[in-house]
Amino acid sequence: MEVEPPVAAPSSPLVDEDFVMVEAGEAQGAAKDANPAAGPPPAQVAADEDMVVEIQQEKRPEIKLEDLFDGMDSDDDDFQSSSNPLNVKEPVEEEAYDPSFELLRIYYQRFFPWRYMFQWLNHSPVPTNDFKHREFSLWLHNDAVMRYQSYTTSDLFRKDVLRLMPRRIEIGPVYTADPRDRKTFRNSTAFVPMAKELCFDIDLTDYDDIRTCCDKANICNKCWRFTTMAIKVLDTALREDFGYHHILWVYSGRRGVHAWVCDKQARTLQDHQRKAIASYFEVVSGKAGGKRVNIRRPLHPHLSRSIDLLKEHFQHDVLETQDPWASPEKADALLLQHIPDPDLREALRKKWDASPGRPSSSKWADIDALAQTGAVGAAFDPKDLLDAKQDILLEHAYPRLDIAVSQKLNHLLKSPFVIHPGTGRVCVPIDRDNLDGFDPLNVPTLQGLVREVDAWGGGETTDGGVAGAADGGAGGGDGGGGGASSQEVKHVQDWEKTSLKPYIEYFRSFVTALMKEEREAAVKRERVEDGDVEVKVESLDF
Amino acid sequence: MNRIDIKRRNVVDHRKKQFADPAYKQTQYPHRLNFYSTPPTADITLEQFEQWAIDRLRILAELEACSFRNKTPAETALHMKPLLDKYLPLDASSSGHSQLQAQRQKDHYSHFILRLAFASTEDLRRRFTRVETMLFRLRFQADDSRERAAFVRTLNLDWEPVSEDEKRELSPQLATTIGFGYGKRAQQVMDEEWCKVDWMRVPDLIEGRKVYVKAGKAYVPGREQQSMVLNAFTKRLEQALELTARALPRLDEDDRLTPILNHLSKNFIAPDSSYTGSGMAIESAEISARNIDNLSQHFPMCMNHLHRSLRRDAHLKHFGRLQYTLFLKGIGLNLEEALVFWRSSFNKITDDTFNKEYRYNVRHSYGDVGGDSNRRSGGYSPYSCQKILTEHAPGPGEAHGCPYRHFSLENLTTLLRASGVTDRAVLQGVKEDTESQKFHMACNRVFEHLHKTELKRAKDEGVMTAAQLETIVHPNEYFKRSYLLKNMNKQKQQVDVKMEG
Numbered sequence A: 001m002e003v004e005p006p007v008a009a010p011s012s013p014l015v016d017e018d019f020v021m022v023e024a025g026e027a028q029g030a031a032k033d034a035n036p037a038a039g040p041p042p043a044q045v046a047a048d049e050d051m052v053v054e055i056q057q058e059k060r061p062e063i064k065l066e067d068l069f070d071g072m073d074s075d076d077d078d079f080q081s082s083s084n085p086l087n088v089k090e091p092v093e094e095e096a097y098d099p100s101f102e103l104l105r106i107y108y109q110r111f112f113p114w115r116y117m118f119q120w121l122n123h124s125p126v127p128t129n130d131f132k133h134r135e136f137s138l139w140l141h142n143d144a145v146m147r148y149q150s151y152t153t154s155d156l157f158r159k160d161v162l163r164l165m166p167r168r169i170e171i172g173p174v175y176t177a178d179p180r181d182r183k184t185f186r187n188s189t190a191f192v193p194m195a196k197e198l199c200f201d202i203d204l205t206d207y208d209d210i211r212t213c214c215d216k217a218n219i220c221n222k223c224w225r226f227t228t229m230a231i232k233v234l235d236t237a238l239r240e241d242f243g244y245h246h247i248l249w250v251y252s253g254r255r256g257v258h259a260w261v262c263d264k265q266a267r268t269l270q271d272h273q274r275k276a277i278a279s280y281f282e283v284v285s286g287k288a289g290g291k292r293v294n295i296r297r298p299l300h301p302h303l304s305r306s307i308d309l310l311k312e313h314f315q316h317d318v319l320e321t322q323d324p325w326a327s328p329e330k331a332d333a334l335l336l337q338h339i340p341d342p343d344l345r346e347a348l349r350k351k352w353d354a355s356p357g358r359p360s361s362s363k364w365a366d367i368d369a370l371a372q373t374g375a376v377g378a379a380f381d382p383k384d385l386l387d388a389k390q391d392i393l394l395e396h397a398y399p400r401l402d403i404a405v406s407q408k409l410n411h412l413l414k415s416p417f418v419i420h421p422g423t424g425r426v427c428v429p430i431d432r433d434n435l436d437g438f439d440p441l442n443v444p445t446l447q448g449l450v451r452e453v454d455a456w457g458g459g460e461t462t463d464g465g466v467a468g469a470a471d472g473g474a475g476g477g478d479g480g481g482g483g484a485s486s487q488e489v490k491h492v493q494d495w496e497k498t499s500l501k502p503y504i505e506y507f508r509s510f511v512t513a514l515m516k517e518e519r520e521a522a523v524k525r526e527r528v529e530d531g532d533v534e535v536k537v538e539s540l541d542f
Numbered sequence B: 001m002n003r004i005d006i007k008r009r010n011v012v013d014h015r016k017k018q019f020a021d022p023a024y025k026q027t028q029y030p031h032r033l034n035f036y037s038t039p040p041t042a043d044i045t046l047e048q049f050e051q052w053a054i055d056r057l058r059i060l061a062e063l064e065a066c067s068f069r070n071k072t073p074a075e076t077a078l079h080m081k082p083l084l085d086k087y088l089p090l091d092a093s094s095s096g097h098s099q100l101q102a103q104r105q106k107d108h109y110s111h112f113i114l115r116l117a118f119a120s121t122e123d124l125r126r127r128f129t130r131v132e133t134m135l136f137r138l139r140f141q142a143d144d145s146r147e148r149a150a151f152v153r154t155l156n157l158d159w160e161p162v163s164e165d166e167k168r169e170l171s172p173q174l175a176t177t178i179g180f181g182y183g184k185r186a187q188q189v190m191d192e193e194w195c196k197v198d199w200m201r202v203p204d205l206i207e208g209r210k211v212y213v214k215a216g217k218a219y220v221p222g223r224e225q226q227s228m229v230l231n232a233f234t235k236r237l238e239q240a241l242e243l244t245a246r247a248l249p250r251l252d253e254d255d256r257l258t259p260i261l262n263h264l265s266k267n268f269i270a271p272d273s274s275y276t277g278s279g280m281a282i283e284s285a286e287i288s289a290r291n292i293d294n295l296s297q298h299f300p301m302c303m304n305h306l307h308r309s310l311r312r313d314a315h316l317k318h319f320g321r322l323q324y325t326l327f328l329k330g331i332g333l334n335l336e337e338a339l340v341f342w343r344s345s346f347n348k349i350t351d352d353t354f355n356k357e358y359r360y361n362v363r364h365s366y367g368d369v370g371g372d373s374n375r376r377s378g379g380y381s382p383y384s385c386q387k388i389l390t391e392h393a394p395g396p397g398e399a400h401g402c403p404y405r406h407f408s409l410e411n412l413t414t415l416l417r418a419s420g421v422t423d424r425a426v427l428q429g430v431k432e433d434t435e436s437q438k439f440h441m442a443c444n445r446v447f448e449h450l451h452k453t454e455l456k457r458a459k460d461e462g463v464m465t466a467a468q469l470e471t472i473v474h475p476n477e478y479f480k481r482s483y484l485l486k487n488m489n490k491q492k493q494q495v496d497v498k499m500e501g
């Protein structure tokens, strides 16, 4: 990952000139004429001249979008490829009807939890700047990315998404002003990012050197255990060490997870503080093959606790399931190299050479066994061996983070509940209390959801009235002009008829708890302010 | 929401201010140290105004020079002592000095006068904050420990002391953060003064897992508290300077002060000219024969290549030896170590051959032998990029010269990759630079890439001035800058370690 992820620094010319292909203002201009029920959005996009100009600009030969975004979210490496399972066509044939496109529209209309998304980001039932000044970035099907989108209400957000049908939505920071107005603040400190959830990103490709069941973009339930371990360690530390309560874990749709720490204090962390906390969790560093764990002794309490949490997993999920040291080369690189005593190292090597294919768990047991029978040098210190074994455990089981995601206030991250275009899976939240029960291969998919809801309703179909129950507003029959309200309709909502239900319910309870705390904190703040708080202001009169 | 909060605050505060009684009276100074949160209000003469400011400026400029020369804290303290005694004395309360109040008044006023002089531009503000923090640190460290503790208590830093009970309860966790003494760690925990702060206040301690954190509170041992006080000092001063900057226009009304202030800030512009040229050695680095491998990470490609070739072939040809010997001399390798280095590097030849063929040349380069003039001038000077780029282009089997100029693009790329430069954009930039004959620009580009994190930090923290970040035109400058940047942390740690002693 050499290319820096795009960040939303308003002062950076790179961001302004190269990443932002479509400007907020232009996009909004088209909002009125848009008709989400009509043909695929590329036609509408093309209808907006400004936008086309910008998109073409993006196609300047010297900078390729793919290059710029390369490595930004490795989960979507097949994003730009033409073999898109959704079969989304390039915006050429205006008239063409695209069934998968229709699915996505149905999803945004009827399943996407607009209301809770809004509440999640807004922290209150009435729109505040937390929502209004939040940057959204929409990835369109023609590879254009619309940065700096913002919405004054949840309904406008929904309408814009339905109009543009982005294949991906990213969430950026809350700015000091409306992101759409940022140009009026050029070169000024009046437009700066001021808040965003503290985020973490775990991606299974970072485990490829110890993952034997799958590699690259593939995952199975065996290697998913690495993610489970990572979540346990991080979640525990974020709660116990840093005192956070509102931590949302979201499946990234293919082979990773994102964490969104939503506590108010976490949202307002500055970059240097984000960097500090990210490096607090940076234990496995450097490239595979070298000594990747370099930690001080005595062990920091966070590390000894993590080791306790990971011990079982290391034994079962790593040694037994993955058998990472089956080959002599792997055993050498991942294990023997780290054994401090040369005599012991030699003895182990000899033993394993004599029984090829010896499983990793036996090799692990051999270390202590041989050390106890005295196959060690004169300078052998059991303490060193213990340290080395702890390091090995951490290298294999401790979370491997993409810390770039955590370090920057203005880093964008894929929104929960969007559809992963490669797998069709919904990026659902993961219930921390049922972590072991989460099966990434079995989450709701776009195609599945539509099928489920059809099956549920018997006679009900995707057209007309029923869809009007979709959470947060109007449904399939909506021509885009109607003032769809976000009032709750007393009706079974579409998502409730599907396997998406537990995920949205979990999300709802998460959001409710967050809003409750936010409200209570606000009340407390009022009291403090009405009380006797002194703020000294410098006086220069002398 | 946040912005509304701020407004409300201000409203409350303005009201308060109106009713506060104007304190136009002589300030009392119970403590030697001062966080300068209250501006002075009593009248002073114009002469005092100017003289006090000049005296303080002298101190600050000297402190800045010390940091440019990379003096250790102990050396700086030693160097500053007589100057401080002369221009800005500040005695402990316990000394019973008759001039205590006058000293403190001068310290107080001169600080505020210079604030006015240095608030105008961001660069000046940053430098001022930095040197003022250095001055504060110097005094803080020298302060009587009881008086210091009393002073810190007045700061309202919302540190919560950790109770004896809690210390006992958390003893195993806390013990892990105060070092290696396995035996008496529990006792150490009890002996130490711990305090609790929000972890965000001490990000540098969180970053290295240097402290125990629980429920968002960092448990900071006494020895680390100094850095928190200094952080608070810096932070408050930064904020105050911003406010001052905004209030500056009002001051123009007093045309007696403006020329003085302008003059003061001008005198602070030119930092240190002795930075380049001689004195390239870095005092804190271990420059020895056996450490060259390690130091070579800081070498520019020309020297990097020489070093690699030397290690590969156990030999270098004449010009290579010359270029490299002089460079090593420039980084501070003394003659004795240089001889050890060359002898051990040429490990395929006998002592006899070495003494006969090479020893003399090394000594000559150091001015240890040769004619009078060579000895007087201490041998040759290390080669500049200019010289390396234009003189004696390397032939086959020779490793000297500048890779950006003398290598094929393919070889250059291989060398760069081997040295950790894999970023496509950088490699592309290097290609363009060399194609347009801007060889040293390529070198600087690579330098910037390899040190981008550190450079950013140095800039953010104002550790290096613009002058120090000019284009590199000398391999030794490359080394020095690289070394300093990569060791910013270490130098900080040294400060802390020395503090304890």
Ligand code: SF4
Pocket: B300, B301, B302, B303, B384, B385, B386, B388, B389, B401, B402, B403, B404, B439, B440, B443, B444, B473, B474, B475, B478
């Ligand atoms: S430009 Fe100068 S410093 Fe850089 S490699 Fe060439 S000679 Fe060395």
Ligand SMILES: [Zn+2]
Pocket: A213, A214, A218, A219, A220, A221, A222, A223, A224
């Ligand atoms: Zn797998």
